[in-house]
Amino acid sequence: xxxxxxxxxxxxxxxxxxxxxxxxxxxxxxxxxxxxxxxxxxxxxxxxxxxxxxxxxxxxxxxxxxxxxxxxxxxxxxxxxxxxxxxxxxxxxxxxxxxxxxxxxxxxxxxxxxxxxxxxxxxxxxxxxxxxxxxxxxxxxxxxxxxxxxxxxxxxxxxxxxxxxxxxxxxxxxxxxxxxxxxxxxxxxxxxxxxxxxxxxxxxxxxxxxxxxxxxxxxxxxxxxxxxxxxxxxxxxxxxxxxxxxxxxxxxxx
Numbered sequence: 001x002x003x004x005x006x007x008x009x010x011x012x013x014x015x016x017x018x019x020x021x022x023x024x025x026x027x028x029x030x031x032x033x034x035x036x037x038x039x040x041x042x043x044x045x046x047x048x049x050x051x052x053x054x055x056x057x058x059x060x061x062x063x064x065x066x067x068x069x070x071x072x073x074x075x076x077x078x079x080x081x082x083x084x085x086x087x088x089x090x091x092x093x094x095x096x097x098x099x100x101x102x103x104x105x106x107x108x109x110x111x112x113x114x115x116x117x118x119x120x121x122x123x124x125x126x127x128x129x130x131x132x133x134x135x136x137x138x139x140x141x142x143x144x145x146x147x148x149x150x151x152x153x154x155x156x157x158x159x160x161x162x163x164x165x166x167x168x169x170x171x172x173x174x175x176x177x178x179x180x181x182x183x184x185x186x187x188x189x190x191x192x193x194x195x196x197x198x199x200x201x202x203x204x205x206x207x208x209x210x211x212x213x214x215x216x217x218x219x220x221x222x223x224x225x226x227x228x229x230x231x232x233x234x235x236x237x238x239x240x241x242x243x244x245x246x247x248x249x250x251x252x253x254x
Contacts (some may be wrong), residue, residue: 023177023178023179023180023244024243024244024245025244026175026177026178026244027177027179027180027183027239027244028239028240028243028244029175029177030174030175030176030177030180030183031236031239031240031244032240033174034236035236035240038233038236044141045096045229045230045232045233046095046096046097046229047095047096047139047140047141048095048096048140048141048143048229048232049093049094049095049100049140049141049142049143050093050094050095050143050184050185050186051091051092051093051094051142051143051144051186052091052092052144052145052184052186052187052191053089053090053091053092053105053115054089054090054186054191055087055088055089055114056087056088056089056090056195056198056209056213057086057087058086058087058088058203058204058205058206058209059086060199060202086112086206087112088104088112088206088209088210088213089104089105089112089113089114089115090102090103090104090105090213091103091104091105091115091123092186092190092217093128093142094185094186094189094190094225094228095140095225095229096225096226096229097135098222098225099190099217099220099225100128100131100132101217102213102214102217103123103127103128104210105119105123112206115149116149117148117149117152117154117155119149120149120150120155121154121155121158124155124158124159124162125158129162132162137162137163138166140163140166141163141166141167141168141174142159142162142163142166142167142168142169143168143169143176143184144159144168144169144176145169145170145176145178145180145184146169146170146176146178150169150170151169151170151171153171156169156171156172159172160172160173179246182235182239182246182247183232183235183236183239185228185229185231185232188231188235188247189228189231190217190228193216193220194213194216194217197212197216198212198213198216199212235247
């Protein structure tokens, strides 16, 4: 049995088939639900708020937190990580109507910090919900993945107060299938796109890197987001036809 923290990869030859079947079933159920909603409300996919956070290291190291590997053999992945890294943790929500964010996690002293349940709820209360004031929340669906800081009972209750049954999350009214980075537009588009641009001028400070992230995200045009969201519907088609299998670009046979 092998475990690589940086790649979020878990490999067990004995359990591989069972794990695939379990996750594929959950993905199939979600895709069928989403396509049924689109059949009733044709612009349903344009009401979907995808959300997530990502790390940006000052030295340009690209964190593999959003990369997933499924393989039939142990890939023996080794990822070199910086010993003393400076990084930013940024959150965004993306939908056909634009990008809500960027939100950088900082403590009361203004120092950059990572995410925990309290900080995530504070972001929702002080930043995200006020940002929604210009939108009809009753028409929107909010998606988040199943990491612990997103799914504590207090967090789910807070999100239900805002979105009601329009919450897509582990422990939410609609279950978000695990191991589905190929189904969230931040993983299959936003973070990779932003990381490909923000290091071009070799930022030397976190403030400089933060400015670059804000600028790159602010410069993303509506036409690009429309293509990203339309691509999501194509992904639903692929996953349904493949009975829950993952998209080829995230399956690496080492």
